Amino acid sequence: MSDSLTAMGDSVRDADPSARDAAGEAAERRTASSIEMRGLHKRFGRDTVALDGVDLTIEAGEFFTLLGPSGCGKTTLLRILAGLEDANDGSLTIGGKEVTEVPPHRRSVNTVFQSYALFPHLSVRENLAFGLKMRGVSAAEREAKVNQIASFIKLGDLVDRRIDQLSGGQRQRIALARALVCEPDVLLLDEPLSALDAGLRSQLQVELLRVQKRLGMTFVFVTHDQDEAMVMSDRIAVLNGGTIQQVGPPREVYERPANAFVARFMGHDNLYPVSARDGNRLTTELGVLEAEEGGTGDLLLIRPETLDLKVGHVDGVNHLPGRITERLYRGSHAEYRLEIGTSSLQATVNNRGRHLPDVGDEVTLVVAPEDLVTLSE
Numbered sequence: 001m002s003d004s005l006t007a008m009g010d011s012v013r014d015a016d017p018s019a020r021d022a023a024g025e026a027a028e029r030r031t032a033s034s035i036e037m038r039g040l041h042k043r044f045g046r047d048t049v050a051l052d053g054v055d056l057t058i059e060a061g062e063f064f065t066l067l068g069p070s071g072c073g074k075t076t077l078l079r080i081l082a083g084l085e086d087a088n089d090g091s092l093t094i095g096g097k098e099v100t101e102v103p104p105h106r107r108s109v110n111t112v113f114q115s116y117a118l119f120p121h122l123s124v125r126e127n128l129a130f131g132l133k134m135r136g137v138s139a140a141e142r143e144a145k146v147n148q149i150a151s152f153i154k155l156g157d158l159v160d161r162r163i164d165q166l167s168g169g170q171r172q173r174i175a176l177a178r179a180l181v182c183e184p185d186v187l188l189l190d191e192p193l194s195a196l197d198a199g200l201r202s203q204l205q206v207e208l209l210r211v212q213k214r215l216g217m218t219f220v221f222v223t224h225d226q227d228e229a230m231v232m233s234d235r236i237a238v239l240n241g242g243t244i245q246q247v248g249p250p251r252e253v254y255e256r257p258a259n260a261f262v263a264r265f266m267g268h269d270n271l272y273p274v275s276a277r278d279g280n281r282l283t284t285e286l287g288v289l290e291a292e293e294g295g296t297g298d299l300l301l302i303r304p305e306t307l308d309l310k311v312g313h314v315d316g317v318n319h320l321p322g323r324i325t326e327r328l329y330r331g332s333h334a335e336y337r338l339e340i341g342t343s344s345l346q347a348t349v350n351n352r353g354r355h356l357p358d359v360g361d362e363v364t365l366v367v368a369p370e371d372l373v374t375l376s377e
């Protein structure tokens with residue numbers, strides 16, 4: 001939020017007691033929605049270990065993403081948060097209260113499923129009111145809350161349609177509105193956008209992010225798509241085989257992956273074993289490269305977008321002579337595959353309207369020492 005907006009919000013709260021109450025409520029919600037997981041284990045049957053000792057703190061008001069390949073334990077973790085699955089071991093607190101023994105309907109948590117889980121024969125309005133009715137909210141209050149959320153999510157005239165008269169994207173927005181109308185402290189979202197086409201998906205990503213920031217609710221979002229995770233999240237936890245590999249803001253996870261698994265999962269292919277190390281000078285199959293810090297990892301990561309590409313062969317520190325073997329033109333940028341000796345390497349070059357080298361061209365790749373990172377398998 002900008003400073004002027006914050007100041008405006010503060011002065012309105014100072015003048016208006018109901019705004020003060022609302023601010024108090026929001027602050028209460030913020031503390032009520034932090035999540036602590038300690039030593040969570042989950043087995044299915046004898047052989048399947050879905051979670052193998054998960055320790056994680058999710059701060060109140062965070063957009064937090066669980067990212068990882070199929071079968072890594074994301075959904076199991078989300079289901080344990082919702083109370084739909086019991087952990088075999090470990091503790092879970094929400095808002096400072098141990099909830100391991102608390103049933104799903106007594107937790108201030110709501111879930112948006114990939115399958116929407118809406119009632120197809122009921123109207124949007126009836127779907128939105130359903131959870132409130134189950135909680136014993138009066139008819140008048142139900143109507144007020146449904147109207148409020150419908151205008152917040154900009155549902156317009158969709159509210160009186162039946163679910164089976166809506167498109168996939170519209171159903172997804174209704175599923176979100178239905179989860180929000182009960183005002184949970186924590187919203188869990190299990191791959192909610194994965195069934196949508198690319199255009200609608202990116203539109204809803206932005207919408208979801210705006211809703212989360214405006215409400216200040218804690219969102220725990222599950223996806224296997226690293227681009228989606230980077231766009232949406234305050235922080236990301238990368239999971240593999242039921243264990244957390246790294247937790248951090250998107251830039252940190254992408255630019256400083258904790259290990260080779262995280263690097264590969266974030267889309268990095270340029271990983272080279274370090275065969276010798278002399279201070280900051282690292283020997284790899286590409287040649288000797290100078291890093292800002294020598295590090296201790298036995299793999300060198302070179303991100304494609306940190307490489308500069310010069311036509312012809314030019315000498316210098318961290319200058320690698322190579323030949324272009326593939327070029328994918330993507331409008332805003334071009335993706336190259338290059339041959340350097342017997343190795344191959346990827347480079348991404350922004351299209352600033354200048355000459356874009358082509359397949360067969362001899363070039364020199366240049367990388368700055370501060371862009372070289374070492375990591376371990």
Ligand code: ATP
Pocket residue numbers: 044045048049050068069070071072073074075076077224
């Ligand atoms: P996906 O992205 O494919 O949904 P995921 O990361 O969400 O995968 P989980 O659904 O949490 O993974 O599954 C973790 C592991 O636990 C997998 O090996 C899965 O086969 C197993 N598993 C999950 N639910 C059950 C179940 N009810 N019974 C037996 N095994 C299960």
